[in-house]
Amino acid sequence: MKYIYNFSAGPSMLPISVMEKAHRDFRNWCNLGSSVLEISHRSEEFLKLIKDSKNDLRELLNIPYNYEILFCHGGARGQFSAVPMNLTKKNSQVDYVCSGYWSTKAAEESKKYCQTNIINVIQKVNNIKYVIPCQKWNISLNSDYVHYCPNETIEGIAIYEEPVLKNKHIIGDFSSTLLSRVIDIKKYSLIYASAQKNIGTSGITIIIIKKILLQKSKNLIPSILDYNVIYNHDSLFNTPTNFSWYLSSLVFQWLKKIGGIKKIEEINIEKSKLLYQVIDSSNFYKNSISKKNRSHMNVVFKLKNELLNNLFIKEAQLNNLYALKNHKIAGGIRASIYNAMPLDGVKKLIKFMLYFKKKYSE
Numbered sequence: 237m238k239y240i241y242n243f244s245a246g247p248s249m250l251p252i253s254v255m256e257k258a259h260r261d262f263r264n265w266c267n268l269g270s271s272v273l274e275i276s277h278r279s280e281e282f283l284k285l286i287k288d289s290k291n292d293l294r295e296l297l298n299i300p301y302n303y304e305i306l307f308c309h310g311g312a313r314g315q316f317s318a319v320p321m322n323l324t325k326k327n328s329q330v331d332y333v334c335s336g337y338w339s340t341k342a343a344e345e346s347k348k349y350c351q352t353n354i355i356n357v358i359q360k361v362n363n364i365k366y367v368i369p370c371q372k373w374n375i376s377l378n379s380d381y382v383h384y385c386p387n388e389t390i391e392g393i394a395i396y397e398e399p400v401l402k403n404k405h406i407i408g409d410f411s412s413t414l415l416s417r418v419i420d421i422k423k424y425s426l427i428y429a430s431a432q433k434n435i436g437t438s439g440i441t442i443i444i445i446k447k448i449l450l451q452k453s454k455n456l457i458p459s460i461l462d463y464n465v466i467y468n469h470d471s472l473f474n475t476p477t478n479f480s481w482y483l484s485s486l487v488f489q490w491l492k493k494i495g496g497i498k499k500i501e502e503i504n505i506e507k508s509k510l511l512y513q514v515i516d517s518s519n520f521y522k523n524s525i526s527k528k529n530r531s532h533m534n535v536v537f538k539l540k541n542e543l544l545n546n547l548f549i550k551e552a553q554l555n556n557l558y559a560l561k562n563h564k565i566a567g568g569i570r571a572s573i574y575n576a577m578p579l580d581g582v583k584k585l586i587k588f589m590l591y592f593k594k595k596y597s598e
């Protein structure tokens with residue numbers, strides 16, 4: 237079989253051991269003689285999977301018991317609508333901290349439902365982009381919540397500081413960073429993430445929400461986006477995406493086995509550090525994000541001679557390094573190195589970067 241390293245931003249690569257387990261289970265899950273795709277979400281076996289996956293996630297992220305975990309549909313985009321629909325009242329104001337593409341998209345969606353204040357937190361000094369510290373965010377006095385995105389998947393900009401804003405609910409779109417590093421759940425009122433970046437495959441969306449926010453809303457909300465309805469049906473209001481849930485559960489087990497979030501965070505820091513070192517130590521590659529805001533998940537860079545970007549991507553692919561092209565709004569190169577990307581994949585990419593540099597320098 238052809239073996240590649242897949243740097244796709246999402247859906248992205250899964251741990252090999254997880255794929256092999258899924259392969260072994262495929263026709264005969266839990267010795268039922270059928271696949272997990274073909275059984276009822278209300279069967280004893282699937283209900284056990286649900287229970288175990290919740291417990292595993294709770295353990296991995298140290299989620300306190302005054303928080304509920306919901307599994308739902310619609311991806312992160314679904315949550316862009318669900319968050320304001322569920323959590324605002326008539327005449328509410330909300331704050332959206334914008335640090336890139338996805339946080340801006342979330343704000344645009346919110347505008348449909350309530351007064352949405354945009355807070356731009358990106359600044360540039362000597363052409364280097366950075367995120368201004370949370371204490372300087374221009375938060376409104378009367379906003380119901382503050383929404384932000386700790387990892388901008390396209391720009392490769394991360395906010396590692398966990399926002400502490402007095403008397404504000406903090407809401408985070410963690411789609412491309414959940415499970416990649418230790419976070420303090422207590423600092424947030426609601427966290428959501430679609431699965432296809434760092435958790436499993438597309439289809440399922442995870443919400444971690446403070447229980448006090450699960451009260452019935454007065455707003456007209458489609459039931460499948462209504463947190464209260466999802467909670468009251470134990471995340472089975474309508475048929476879940478069995479396979480995506482199952483794959484996520486295998487990823488949780490894999491993470492526990494390799495040592496949990498603290499361990500994977502160390503590996504992620506190491507992987508990204510190696511890549512940024514190669515970028516910074518050359519006059520050939522460039523990344524213009526301040527060191528403290530560089531993503532450990534999505535390492536973006538360009539070649540100084542931008543005419544070579546596409547050639548880089550093409551030649552990389554011939555060397556079995558896949559999907560390095562960044563989103564068209566950003567251009568250039570993006571190496572998405574989520575939890576499942578082994579250190580070896582990063583080393584292979586670095587080797588290729590050094591080779592390419594040598595070949596095309598001067």
Ligand SMILES: *Cc1c(COP(=O)(O)O)cnc(C)c1O
Binds near residue numbers: 387388409411412
């Ligand atoms: C991918 C991504 C999204 C969009 O996710 P969907 O599941 O396609 O809706 C939103 N936010 C972030 C940070 C992302 O990385």
